[in-house]
Amino acid sequence: MATRALDHQERRVPDLRTRTSALLAAASLTASFLGGVAIREDGLSVFAILALAALVLTAGFALAVLWPAQLLFAIDPEEMYAELYDDRDDPAVYLRRAANALREAHAENLAKLDLRDLWFRISAILLGAQTLLWALALAVS
Known part of the structure; x- marks a missing residue:
């Protein structure tokens, strides 16, 4: 079960990165289009600065979110063997320690x-706030 949980986490990472990249692109486009018009029409208003x-x-x-993180999705067999070597004669302890390492x-x-x-x-949430603030900047200009 612990290895399946690690597999699930490993699949979460690219999904989160993809969603974050799309959000970053949306924020850039929002600022480019709405911000460009708002600043051109009214300059740096309070709403534009907040946006x-x-x-x-x-x-x-x-x-x-996109910055690389130190995540562990697989255990190095050599390292695990060396760590658990002292318990090789007691399979119950060996397996429990291996499972605990995966759980940790x-x-x-x-x-x-x-x-x-x-x-x-x-x-x-900040992207929503940015969009709202650009809209307000346009509305009051």
Whole structure:
């Protein structure tokens, strides 16, 4: 079961990266189109400055998601053998320690992936705020 959980986590990473890349592209396009018109018509209004701040924060959180993370999805057999060698004569202890190592890797990965999921959600909220702020900048111009 622990190896399946690690496999599931390994599939989560490219999915999260793909969604984050799309969100970053959407933030850039929103700023380019709405921001370009808003700034051209009214200059750097309060709403435009807030929208630019939302863009920077969106990009920052998105880049944090995309930044490489130290995640463990497979155990090095040589390393595991060396670690468990002393328990080779007691299969129950050997297997329990091996399972615990996989469970610990899963728990460490889960914490890192959950944090990246949170950063993605914050980026999505900021993208919504950016879009709203650009719309407000256009409405008051």
